[in-house]
Amino acid sequence: MRDSGNRPGGAHLAVDTRRLRREYRVRRGPAVTALDDVSIEVEQGEVHGLLGPNGAGKSTLMKILSTVLLPTSGSAYVLGHDLVTEHRRIRPLLGIVFGGERGLYPRLTARQNLRYWAALYGMSTKKGLARTDALLDELGLAERADDRVETFSVGMRQRLHLARGIIGDPRVLLLDEPTNGLDPLAARQLRELIQRLAGEGRTILIATHDLAEAEVLCDRVTMINHGRVIAAEAPKTLARLVSRQERVRIRADAGLLDRVRALAGVLGVDPADDGTAVVSVDSQEAVGTVLAFVVAEGVTDVRTELPSLEEVYLRLVHRNEKRSVVNR
Numbered sequence: 001m002r003d004s005g006n007r008p009g010g011a012h013l014a015v016d017t018r019r020l021r022r023e024y025r026v027r028r029g030p031a032v033t034a035l036d037d038v039s040i041e042v043e044q045g046e047v048h049g050l051l052g053p054n055g056a057g058k059s060t061l062m063k064i065l066s067t068v069l070l071p072t073s074g075s076a077y078v079l080g081h082d083l084v085t086e087h088r089r090i091r092p093l094l095g096i097v098f099g100g101e102r103g104l105y106p107r108l109t110a111r112q113n114l115r116y117w118a119a120l121y122g123m124s125t126k127k128g129l130a131r132t133d134a135l136l137d138e139l140g141l142a143e144r145a146d147d148r149v150e151t152f153s154v155g156m157r158q159r160l161h162l163a164r165g166i167i168g169d170p171r172v173l174l175l176d177e178p179t180n181g182l183d184p185l186a187a188r189q190l191r192e193l194i195q196r197l198a199g200e201g202r203t204i205l206i207a208t209h210d211l212a213e214a215e216v217l218c219d220r221v222t223m224i225n226h227g228r229v230i231a232a233e234a235p236k237t238l239a240r241l242v243s244r245q246e247r248v249r250i251r252a253d254a255g256l257l258d259r260v261r262a263l264a265g266v267l268g269v270d271p272a273d274d275g276t277a278v279v280s281v282d283s284q285e286a287v288g289t290v291l292a293f294v295v296a297e298g299v300t301d302v303r304t305e306l307p308s309l310e311e312v313y314l315r316l317v318h319r320n321e322k323r324s325v326v327n328r
């Protein structure tokens, strides 16, 4: 972790959280710790991913950063402003896209929605109109600008959410699961838009559980699990970690599976319920060995697979635990 020497609230950083903790009080039973000791630093202009499975604490962190939820302890700064004591100064600097049904008026048109939000940001009518037109154009919604939002596809709504998020020209944009529920094409279009927005020099923080998405969009990612940061790396580093765990899935008879088990670099062969078997290997080279062998044996149902994000988390958690034992 870098030294945030020039305290308080490293103004050179877009987002700076220090030992952030958030507990939820529940009526019966113990409090839920959603964030535990979370310290992250996001440079200005960086596209930063918050990666974690459901319940990891991503939304809680996003809510705190967007000033709608207070931390239980710890501190956080956006562009050098204290999130708790200076939230009024922070809000105009932030764009927030939380998706879903919140924040859009379905019976109004896309244009009316954006003009409403422009007015809320205190823009003059003239400026609001110009900004609305520019955004409808930029986000590919111009043709449907005067249709009611209730007639929009999920992808179009999400683009409109994005337009709403940047109408005030924020320096920091918070996106919570922006492509959730989108079909692959709509998700790709939205990612391209996000890349374009990043190219305009904004800082973007994206919460996602999709490693591939983080890889495409982010300069760095922070992985969170059970409210704790377990890794902060460039996505390529994570991708390497994942690809090291590539394995081969084949459909073959028991005799052939035994011969595969005996190949160099094969760690195990586990039959799955659907009649296929998963061959785990210790290296990329061993993937090649297994593929060459089974293809030569006439196996046609063969493919390579990457582990799920959950499996990567487990590895990282394990690695982390081992490290903390060593450091004790």
Ligand SMILES: Nc1ncnc2c1ncn2[C@@H]1O[C@H](COP(=O)(O)OP(=O)(O)OP(=O)(O)O)[C@@H](O)[C@H]1O
Binding pocket: 024, 025, 026, 032, 033, 034, 052, 053, 054, 055, 056, 057, 058, 059, 060, 061
């Ligand atoms: N209002 C609340 N009251 C009690 N517990 C909560 C509340 N909101 C979140 N939690 C709990 O805090 C933890 C973190 O939840 P959070 O929604 O921040 O995770 P997440 O990573 O965004 O997951 P998801 O993608 O499922 O929303 C979870 O255990 C969740 O059940």
